Amino acid sequence: MKSPVAIWRRQKTNYRNLGAVGRVVSKTRIIETPSGFIGPYWVVLVQLKQGRTVGQWADEAEPKIGMKTIGILRRIGDVEPSEVIEYGVKWKKW
Amino acid sequence: MITVRGAFQTKFGELWEQSLEDLIVEAGEGAIKDAGLPKNKIDLVIVANMLAEQNHLGALAVQLLGLDQVPALRVEAACASGGVAVSQAVTALKAGAAENVLVIGAEKMTDKSNGQIALALMGAASEVERQAGLTFVGLYGLMARAYFDRFKITKNDLAYVAIKNHRHASRNPKAQYPFPVEMETVLKSSCVASPLHLFDCAPITDGAAAVVVSNQFGEVELVSSQIATDSVSLTERESLTELKATKIAGKKAYAQAEVGPVDIDLAEVHDCFSIAEIMAVEDLGFCQKGEGAETIKNGDFDHNGRLPVNLSGGLKACGHPVGATGVKQIAEIVDQLRGRAGARQVKNIRIGLTHNVGGSGGTAVVNILRKL
Numbered sequence: 001m002k003s004p005v006a007i008w009r010r011q012k013t014n015y016r017n018l019g020a021v022g023r024v025v026s027k028t029r030i031i032e033t034p035s036g037f038i039g040p041y042w043v044v045l046v047q048l049k050q051g052r053t054v055g056q057w058a059d060e061a062e063p064k065i066g067m068k069t070i071g072i073l074r075r076i077g078d079v080e081p082s083e084v085i086e087y088g089v090k091w092k093k094w
Numbered sequence: 095m096i097t098v099r100g101a102f103q104t105k106f107g108e109l110w111e112q113s114l115e116d117l118i119v120e121a122g123e124g125a126i127k128d129a130g131l132p133k134n135k136i137d138l139v140i141v142a143n144m145l146a147e148q149n150h151l152g153a154l155a156v157q158l159l160g161l162d163q164v165p166a167l168r169v170e171a172a173c174a175s176g177g178v179a180v181s182q183a184v185t186a187l188k189a190g191a192a193e194n195v196l197v198i199g200a201e202k203m204t205d206k207s208n209g210q211i212a213l214a215l216m217g218a219a220s221e222v223e224r225q226a227g228l229t230f231v232g233l234y235g236l237m238a239r240a241y242f243d244r245f246k247i248t249k250n251d252l253a254y255v256a257i258k259n260h261r262h263a264s265r266n267p268k269a270q271y272p273f274p275v276e277m278e279t280v281l282k283s284s285c286v287a288s289p290l291h292l293f294d295c296a297p298i299t300d301g302a303a304a305v306v307v308s309n310q311f312g313e314v315e316l317v318s319s320q321i322a323t324d325s326v327s328l329t330e331r332e333s334l335t336e337l338k339a340t341k342i343a344g345k346k347a348y349a350q351a352e353v354g355p356v357d358i359d360l361a362e363v364h365d366c367f368s369i370a371e372i373m374a375v376e377d378l379g380f381c382q383k384g385e386g387a388e389t390i391k392n393g394d395f396d397h398n399g400r401l402p403v404n405l406s407g408g409l410k411a412c413g414h415p416v417g418a419t420g421v422k423q424i425a426e427i428v429d430q431l432r433g434r435a436g437a438r439q440v441k442n443i444r445i446g447l448t449h450n451v452g453g454s455g456g457t458a459v460v461n462i463l464r465k466l
Contacts, residue, residue, distance in 0.1 A: 014225075026243075026334060028235030029288040030227060034212035037227040045236050045329065052329040054226045054236075065243060076225055088225055 004084045014088040017055075017071040021094055022048035024067045027057070036077050044069065044091050059092035070094040096184050096319075097312030098305050098463065099194070100129025101425035106301035106413030107270040114146055114202040115158055117302035121418075122159045122198050125304035125425075131194060133159070136306070138192035139166035142179035142199040143417035145206075145214050155198055172218035173366060174321075175199065176303070176420025177450030177459030181319040183307040193309055199421030200302035211298055215416070218453035220327035231287040231295055231367065233328055233454040238289050238369040240334035244384070247372075249289050251387040253280040255368035256293045256410055258396060263407025265397075265438040270299055270413035294368040299413035303422035311466075314431045316424075317445075318350035318462045326456035339458035340377040340449065347447075347460035348379075355379035358401060358462075359443035360430060362423035364451040365408040374449055375403060378460070397438065405430065405438045420450035420459060431465040 026045040033039035042057035046069055057063045058074050074090040102124025104117055112120075118141070126133060139161065141151040148154065152166030169179040176199035183195035203211055215230040216223070223233065242248065256275060263269035275293065283292035307316060322342035325331055332338060348354055355378060363378065365371035372386035380401055381389040389395065395403035406412040406426040409419060427446035429435045443465070450459040 010221075010225075026236040026240045027288075028228075028232045028239060028290075029285070030229055030232050030235075031284070031288075032208065032212060032229065032231065032286045034216055034227065034229055035207075035209035036213065039227070041227065043226050043228045043232055043236070045240075045334075054223055054228055054329055056226050065239070077227065086225075 001080065002083050002086065007084050007086045017048065017053055017089045018073055020048050020071045022046040022069055024063050024065055024069055027063045027065065038078050046091055056090045058090035061093050068094045095309065096187055096316045097308050097310065098314045098316055098424060098428050099131070099308045099310065099312040100125040100306035101428040102128050103268055103303040103422050103425045104301050105268050106299050106415060108204045109300040110204065112300065114148060114200055117200045117202065117300065118155050118198055119158050121200060121302035121304035122155060122196060125196060125306050129306035131306065133161055135194050136161055136196045137164050138186055138195045139164060140179045140183055140195060140197045141168045142175035142197065142421055143168060143201060144170055144172055144175050145201060145203065145416065171457045172452035173416045174420055174450045174452030174457040174459050175417040176422065177448065177461065178321055178457065180305065180307060180421060180424055180461060181321050181459055184316060184319045187307065187309045195307045196304060197307060197421055198302060198304040199418030201415035201417045202300050203298045203415060204300050222329065223327060229287055231290055234367040234369055235287040235290050236328060237334050241369055242289065244335050247387045249291065250281065251391065252294055252368040253277055254387065254391045255365060255371045256280045258390060259365060259404050259408040259410040262397060262405050262438060263411030266407050266412060269407040269411055270297055271411045290367055296366045296409035296414035299415040301413055301415035302418050303425045305421055305424050305428065313466055314428050315464045315466050316461060317464050318347040320346040320350060321457065321459050322346065323457050324455055326453060328454050331455070336373055336377050336383070337451065337455035337458060339455050340374060340451065343458040343460040344378045347462050351462040353445060353462065357445055358447045359445050360402045360405060360427070360440055361447040361449065362406060362426050363403055363449040365404060365410050366414060366451065370451065371408065378449060397440065402440055405440065423448035423450060424461060427463050431463060
């Protein structure tokens with residue numbers, strides 16, 4: 001079970017890149033997903049002014065290398081009925 | 095002088111009848127017997143393991159092997175646990191804290207589902223990577239995509255890694271997959287995390303290996319053992335197409351051994367994914383940057399090539415019981431240098447190298463061994 005306290009603590013950093021704009025520098029489509037995630041889904045490596053970050057892609061359009069992207073608020077992962085839903089930043093075409 | 099006096103590897107594979115404890119005993123007993131030492135001469139035990147829920151593995155190994163009440167500990171550095179454990183044995187010997195160190199690498203992976211294993215392996219990544227659902231394969235998928243774009247190779251070029259390593263494994267009875275594969279099989283295998291397909295990936299493996307590292311005379315000298323670290327998170331790295339930790343550990347190991355890449359007769363490198371072997375042979379100086387795929391395709395690293403790489407079958411085809419891999423690589427090179435590698439034996443060899451990586455490159459260990 002995900003710790004509600006850990007999720008609360010991560011709020012301080014989870015939204016750091018909300019609204020940030022960057023470019024996709026690499027991508028991978030995760031077919032074999034880990035427990036707690038429903039796939040398949042794309043994960044993109046994004047180059048921002050302040051450095052690189054990774055996140056899930058939340059756009060119908062397939063990510064392309066060099067594509068301009070913006071950080072948006074989305075639910076992270078799957079949860080059991082008794083667990084706290086975690087929110088964080090995913091990425092879409094900008 | 096530091097030597098490897100004894101070495102042993104269990105069969106690698108889906109060993110449903112063997113527990114983690116069984117594997118520790120088989121490997122530990124095998125290495126002690128191979129060293130020709132009575133058990134009371136072992137004065138330190140180091141167990142390398144990444145994923146076991148069973149803790150206190152050092153003391154447990156001592157109990158299971160019926161050793162005296164010697165000091166024992168567990169080392170964890172993700173998939174580099176084995177390499178780091180051997181390096182720690184060297185440190186203990188040089189400090190005068192022991193004379194004969196038993197290093198056991200053991201991992202039991204097939205008791206867990208694929209999803210559980212994927213999640214457990216993500217423990218070696220950063221929190222941001224875990225939150226993104228970025229699997230271990232996905233991390234190397236990001237590196238492979240960046241490498242494709244920079245050096246203009248395709249997934250067809252990656253396939254030659256699997257083909258070579260399966261061909262090598264076909265000569266290794268302890269390999270998980272001791273059979274060759276065709277290009278078509280590799281290319282048609284299902285995608286795991288693009289652009290990497292099933293045959294680009296090392297399998298989920300049960301297995302163990304053990305070595306006795308000693309300050310007494312032996313047939314094989316462990317000339318250098320060097321560890322380097324880098325950012326655990328891929329996002330913090332200087333480059334996506336090389337592992338800086340490998341380059342630093344390699345440079346230090348070559349300097350300590352007073353040799354260069356051209357002096358290496360054979361190597362076991364960390365091919366957890368096909369792209370990883372391509373970057374490894376470049377980062378270790380076996381070929382120029384960007385030429386790894388072409389050099390593998392040309393047969394330079396084949397059994398009869400200029401520098402045989404992964405004669406065991408590598409992680410891809412011999413198997414990758416994560417915490418055990420670094421120890422198994424040493425055992426394989428020791429077998430070769432002692433001339434007892436059976437059908438995969440290479441003639442006229444003197445110096446071998448092992449390269450073990452943790453996570454997506456947060457840790458790298460390079461060992462160089464020489465026949466005495």
